Amino acid sequence: MGALQGTIEADGARLYYETRGEGPPVLIIQGGMGEAGATEQLADELARDNQVISYDRRGLSRSTDGGAVPITMARHADDAALVLSAATTQPARVIGASIGALIGLHLAVRHTDRVSMLVAHEPPMASLVLDHEREAELDKVAAAATVDVRAAIGHMASLTGGGQDSVQEGARSGPLVGDIDENLRWFFAQDFPAVRRSALSADEIVAAANTTTVIATGGVESRGGWEYRCAQKLARRLDHDLVEMPGGHNSLVSHPWALAVELKRLFMETGPDER
Structure with missing residues (x-):
């Protein structure tokens, strides 16, 4: 399914976004250094019944950084809100994974x-689950990134189970558009420390959940992992059971069709207008 492309000005930056399909709006916020097209298989499936919106985060690939550094999760959330305003007048269902989940929570x-x-x-949230051993490993990742960003991302992937999860038959990431080394340098200079600096509290999320449905999910293949435990803690604070999804931390790419089935089920359970 072809995507309609657009750009929007955002505090000095120019953000690239794309839309697919028609219907209730759904925004996908990528994890890692994912571009708008990284989850195109999931987007195509959801676009059968929805308008699906995705974008390149500030500073990655087709989106410029605007010189507004250091980047914060609040800045990313404001960017996502501007993308939504450009694409739709309706409140959107938002799906975020990893850093995308944290941006979604700030949003x-x-x-x-x-x-x-x-x-x-x-969502990677040390404010929910502080793991000192993991923080020490992330310090090593940050140090490695000053020398070799590819080695750093390899170490980071090992902490989240990257490359160890199963892959649904036929699943793949969309074709890479940006320069991977430039994106990695930006990610480790800006997004990686921004995630670690985020102090978003469970109380703030619970307050937002009074008017917005917030569902914490974890991959069945991520059980026991730090990000999974963050999702578990968030689910408890939101007073619901953790919803398990196919695959692991990267399920938006690794299990697009199985994940779409579960997402559509959640959409139906919460109704056309959750609020």
Whole structure:
């Protein structure tokens, strides 16, 4: 399914976004250094019944950085709100994984009127689960990134189970558009420390959940992992059971069709207007 492309100005940056399909709006916020097209298989499946929106985060691939550094999760959330405003007038269902889940949570707190429902898949939140051993490993990742960004991303992937999860037959990431080394340098200079600096609290999320449906999810293949435990803790604070999804931390790419089935089920259970 072809995507319609657009750009929007955002505090000095120019953000690239794309849309597929028609219907209720659904925003996908990528994990890692994922570009708008990284989850195109999931987007195509959801676009059968929805308008699916995705974008390149500030500083990655087709989106410029605008010189607004250091990057914060709040800045990313404001960017996501601007993308939604450019693509739709309706509140959107938002699906975010990893850093995308954390951005989605900041979005739900800062721009509650733009989000009707948020599926937060394994958000990395030390404010929820502080693991000192993991923090020490992340310090090593940060040090490695000053010398070799590819080695750093390899170490980081090993911490999240990257490359160890199963892959649904036929599943793949969309074709890479940007320069991987430039994206890695930006990610480790800006997004990686921004995630670690985020102090978003469970209380803020619970307050937002009074008007916006927030669902914490974890991959069945991630059980016991730190991000999975973050999702578990968030689910408890939101007073619901953790919803398990096919695959692991990277299920938006590794299990697009199986995940779409589960997402559509959640959409139906929460109704056309969750609020």
